[in-house]
Amino acid sequence: MAAVLIPHKDVPTVEPTGVAASRMVQGVKTYGAADAEVRALDDVTVSFESGAFTAIMGPSGSGKSTLMHCLAGLDDLTSGTVYVGDENVTAMKERARTRLRRERIGFIFQAYNLIPTLTAIENIVLPKRLAHRQVDEEWLDTVVAQVNLGNRLDHTPSELSGGQQQRVAVARALLSRPELVFADEPTGNLDSKAGAEILRFLRRAVDEFGQTIVMVSHDPIAASYADRIVFLADGRVIDEMSHPTADAILDHLKALSA
């Protein structure tokens, strides 16, 4: 089953580089006042290799989304530091962070990824327009061909299925060839077939174009598309795993919860 779903994994053309695209050092994130404090991240130090596909797994409430938001500069750490490449994101002002998101980071959320008033194609090129950048037509064609939307490019999100909407979101994230793509349960709302399509697509971006992807997922099958898995529990990194298969992940999760 798993083998059928992950054909591309066996034919990597671009190798991970070994350079950290994103890092968190001693990250702590707390919510709430002293007496009712929640430690969403508890001294997390983790780094994500450039050109690799990393999955973050862990039980609900373990801090996966929080980790991702802090890595992307969407949210602030209570203490600790986040780097993108060599740059200290924690020290950045909002304006610099906006530029960072615009130019170096791509997002794929679980849902509500698209601006409802814009068509699929307009949504895809939106970050370019926000940055006042020229769209690389050739690359656009390549990306659009990958997402396989056919004649639906001129439809608005409300006229697309959930899977189609997610594919548009993926295309948008890849179009500006960001250094990093963050995806928070991108397949969480999809059935297994539509989900697999998205995951294959992400995998190919890593393999063929050297894209760096960090993805949060609950689903062992989805996580098995990654090169590496980081396990979180109670806001801490408790384990990791390289070149996982779905079965190995399941076994690992069972072992962790035991």
Add this chain to the structure above:
Amino acid sequence: MTLIAWRNIMRHKSRTSFLALCVVIGVSFVAGTFVLTDTMTNVFTRIFDQAYSGVAVSVRSQSDLGADAARPPMPDTVLDTVRAVPGVRLADGGVFTTGGRIIDADGNQVGNQFAPTFLASWPATPEFSAFTLVDGAPPAAADEVVVDLGTATAAGFAVGDDVRVQTTRGLQTFELVGIARYGTASNMGGASAALFDLATAQVEADRVGSFDDISIAASDGIDAVALKADVQAAVGSRFEAVTGTDLSSESADAITSGLSFFSTFLLVFAAVSLFVGAFIVYNTFAIVVAQRTREMALLRALGADGRQVIGSILLESLIIGLLASAAGLVGGIGMALGLKQLLSAIGFDVPTGTVVVLPRTILVSIAGGVLVTMVAAVAPALRAARVPPLAAVRTLGRPTQARRRGTVAVGLALLVAGIAFVVLGVASITMVWLGLGAVLTVVSVSLLAPSIVAPFVSALAAPLLRLRGVSGQLAEENASRSARRTATTASALMIGTALIAASLVLAGSINRSAEQVLDSGLRADLIVSADGAAGIGSSATESLRNIDGVAAVAAYRFGAFRIGADTLSVAAMDGSSLDPASPTVMLDLDVVAGSILAVDGGGLAVSKRVADDHRWEVGDTVAADFASGPQSLQIGAIYTTTAFGDYVISLATHASLFADSTDAVAFVRTADTTQVAAVQALITERLATTAPAANVQDREEYAGALRAQVNQLLTLVTALVLLAVVIALLGVLITMLLAVLERTHELGLLRAIGMDRAGIRSMVRWEAAIISTFGALLGVVLGVGLGYALMRTLRDQGVSTLAMPYRSLAVMVVLVSVAGVVASIYPARRAARLNVLKAIAAE
């Protein structure tokens, strides 16, 4: 971002159109005011240019009372002096006085009550004539008259008819020999004219041996300005020479300055409309931004910076503002027609002419509309830019509590400041402070309103709504759930209703105060009066004395004079009619110092308020300018009842100072007060032949007529405020549309679990009812306060007693609430028509 702004406009066409309409109405109002006044100025300028085209120079008496006061006539010998001036080719003397009245077949005055009727001579020299015959012949005999086309049309006169004209000699009958136009217009801006040959005019207008003006034509090659100087030198300083061109622009200026008062008055209401429009724009954008929080956050997460988000919203408002202003400009031409109707309803007939749209009108309208729209969108745009990118992925707990407390603090501070300004305005009688205070108070109440919505709804609306079942209850919960939206929408409605409520309170108080003054100050049993400057004529008063049952008759006259730079009005009556101890007293002025009998000795009585202003005391001498020359008058009495004017002299003093001896009013005391009605009938009968246009009123009817005047003004103000109310009702419509959109999912659920369409509709309508009733009630509270403040500010104008028009206020609240429900019919239908499946799928 441009694309997003444009898509939002296109996607929500009906909302955008209604929003634009809110701005369109305000802009139309502004543009309409300009178009109307510019058009009128243009028309009058052309008419006067044409009317004076044949006159190179004109001579008249010197007067420093201003163009609006009557000038004394000049002796006809001046004409000989003028004719002797070299360069004068032709010169004719003419008569031109106000104080006439043309009577129609039913015995009523022709034309409107406020405009004068001129008694004038038909110039022997056609080139001097401002009038052109459209029918018949010029007047040539003592029993012939020509009237203006406007009068002839209104009264249905035809050449050959007998026409009654009230002149200084009393009511006379003439044969209508001709009908004339004034320039290209059918009359002079609503005024009527009776034109006679020169000798007849001199007799009828009390100008025997004298002229009002002399028209001069220059010989070939003589410049009007040079000729004017020569003529001036010849006639001396008691007379004044002016060129025809100056005369024309002077006349046009007089009209224009009258119009500018009117246009300022209208522009105030236009500003109110724009302000309410801005409120709606603000509210709409605020709601839309809140609804699009996720979208804004997503844009920010994708790298849009704050400026881009602000830009996209401001752009959307710019587009709406531009479209609305352009439409408003076009609508302004229609509005000008409406305002013109309003003008003629209050007695100012405007000749029609080409519609004038000056570049200034276009500029002010477009700039005003765009500015108002964009300024209103700034706060929501800033709020949108503050949406954190994280909101794209999380429903963030909004820091509403802190923000709300901040808003309440600002609101309370503004409220205190507003009330302080109002108090200051009332204390110092300064309308500007009062206005500023009112605006601040309105803003503060709109900031505080969200905090009162929930208590209001649960206290007042809930018990009622419970009766309406589920729909009512849901409506109630929806209204208090979106307290801020409910409050802002209601606040827009509050502004208009507050203005109307204030007007109602003020008008009621003016009426009540006037009644009190009449009760205590008016001792006459019957009041004989007539509209307009012509009064009732002088012989009419005398003719009443020998009527059975009349114990005393007293004449009451007016005159204009000046103290310093102020042109004022003085009333004339004899001391015996003003002395409360006299059996024939007509008016009791409530003298507080001196004796009113002093007026009989040539003294002046003044009201306490002007005495206080000038620090005058009994015995002081006041220097005043009259048309007949400067005069010193000694103050003999100071009184408090100002309803009959601030300055009083005796009839004898009046006769020595003024050429005109028209009685404005005659007061009558009856011998037996139970026989008032009978005496009234006798007087009416007597006057039917001598002064048919006179009204004979008992005290009750007189008070009623005064009330009717105040109420007419009230109607005018209400009509103008109504536009602001309409805009606010559009606001209710938009808010409900947005609410329906926002609750699509919820509405779908309700339908799915069995609520029928009627239930949905009634739910939406009830919410609108809550909003509009809330707004109307806020408006009443605010308006009553403002009305009271206005009343106190006018305390020196004789407005002393507060009257609360409870019934009118209640009727207004009900009407506004019902109108709110009507405004929600469309959104309610939209809500009911939602496709259940799609609605549930929507998020």
